[in-house]
Amino acid sequence: MQHLRRLAAAIVAVFIAVTPWTIAPAAHAIDNPELLPDRPTPIIDLAEVLTSAQEDFLTTALADLETETGYKLRVLTQFDRTPGLAVRDFWDLGEDSILLVADPRGGNLLNFNVGLDIYPVLPRTFWVELQTRYGNQFYVRENGEDRSIIEALDSISGCLRDGGCRVVPGLPREQWILTLITSGMGGIIFGLAAQPRENKIFAWQWALIFSPLWGILFVAFGIGPVVSRTSDWLPLFRNVLTFMLGAIVAYLTPIIDRSSTSQT
Numbered sequence: 001m002q003h004l005r006r007l008a009a010a011i012v013a014v015f016i017a018v019t020p021w022t023i024a025p026a027a028h029a030i031d032n033p034e035l036l037p038d039r040p041t042p043i044i045d046l047a048e049v050l051t052s053a054q055e056d057f058l059t060t061a062l063a064d065l066e067t068e069t070g071y072k073l074r075v076l077t078q079f080d081r082t083p084g085l086a087v088r089d090f091w092d093l094g095e096d097s098i099l100l101v102a103d104p105r106g107g108n109l110l111n112f113n114v115g116l117d118i119y120p121v122l123p124r125t126f127w128v129e130l131q132t133r134y135g136n137q138f139y140v141r142e143n144g145e146d147r148s149i150i151e152a153l154d155s156i157s158g159c160l161r162d163g164g165c166r167v168v169p170g171l172p173r174e175q176w177i178l179t180l181i182t183s184g185m186g187g188i189i190f191g192l193a194a195q196p197r198e199n200k201i202f203a204w205q206w207a208l209i210f211s212p213l214w215g216i217l218f219v220a221f222g223i224g225p226v227v228s229r230t231s232d233w234l235p236l237f238r239n240v241l242t243f244m245l246g247a248i249v250a251y252l253t254p255i256i257d258r259s260s261t262s263q264t
Helices: 002-015 025-029 052-069 086-091 124-134 137-143 145-161 173-193 204-209 211-227 233-263
Strands: 043-045 072-077 097-102 110-114
Touching: 043 052, 052 072, 052 145, 072 086, 072 145, 086 097, 097 145, 110 124, 110 145, 124 145, 137 145, 173 204, 173 211, 173 233, 204 211, 211 233
Parallel strands: 043 072, 072 097
Antiparallel strands: 097 110
C-alpha cells in the first residue's frame, strides 16, 4: 500500500498545474524590511525550518557555489511573516540569481524566482519538475520540509556546476515504476502486433505499423526518463527486460491457446 501511495503521489505531482517562477503570493503584496537580518546571509529562515547546523552548512555551500559559478542562490522560508519584495534589494537579486521560497501556504512548499540568465542552463521544465518532485505534500510529509529544501538546493547546485541540466538528476522509485509500466505496455503492444497472421510466423509489417505507439511507450516514456536522469544501468536493464517479457507473452498467447484447443 505504501508503494501505491507513493506511485499515486508521483502521478498527481506530474499533473499539478504550477507556476514555479514567482515568489509566494503574500510576498508580492507585503514589504516588511524590518524582518530582514542585520547581517549579510544567503538564508533567511523565518519559518525556522532549518537547524543551526543545516543553516551553517548551506551558508558555506551557497557561498562556494557563487564563487565557483558566479550564480547567486538564496533561500527564504516563511509562513505567517514575510519580508516580501524587500529581499530583492537585501540580496541584490538580478538576472543571474535564483531565489528559493519555502512557503507551505500555496499547497506546494517550493517556489522559485529565477533570473533570465538562468533559463539557458536550467530551463522552465527543470523548475516544474524540481518543484513537483521535492515540494509536493507527499514528499514533504515523508521527509520533512528541511530535506525538501536541501534536496532541491543540491539538485540546483549540482546542475549549475555541471554547466546545466535539462531535467532534474536522479530517478525516484515512483518515477522508475512508471517507466517500468510503460515499458511493459510497449512490449505487450509490440507482441500483439507481431502475432502470427497470414501464414507468417512474425508479422513484422504490423509491428512496424504500430511502432509509433509501442515506440513512444517504450523509448520515450520507458527509456528516455531513465537515461536522462541516471547513469545506473540496473533500471534500464529492468525496463528492457520488462519490454521483452511483455512482448513474448503477448506474442505467444494465441499460439498457446491454439495448442490447448487442439489437444482438447
